[in-house]
Amino acid sequence: MNKLSPNSVPKIHTTGGGFKLRENVSAFQNAARAYGVTDAYLFQTVDLFEKRDIAQVTLAINELGRQ
Numbered sequence: 310m311n312k313l314s315p316n317s318v319p320k321i322h323t324t325g326g327g328f329k330l331r332e333n334v335s336a337f338q339n340a341a342r343a344y345g346v347t348d349a350y351l352f353q354t355v356d357l358f359e360k361r362d363i364a365q366v367t368l369a370i371n372e373l374g375r376q
Contacts, residue, residue: 310340313373317343331358341369345376 310317317340322329334354341351350372356362 341373346372
């Protein structure tokens with residue numbers, strides 16, 4: 310996201326366990342929303358973190374590319 314919109318994700322956690330990594334996903338989702346991706350295309354944090362709905366994750370990334 311920061312390549313598309315500089316500083317849209319102000320802090321990226323590289324350590325700190327699951328909670329911090331989930332914060333990264335949430336920060337991505339917020340930045341994607343601000344970039345123009347609607348909630349209909351976004352995924353739930355658990356979809357990515359627990360590999361539940363990778364198709365929805367892919368859809369969100371694809372929609373991000375279309376913005």
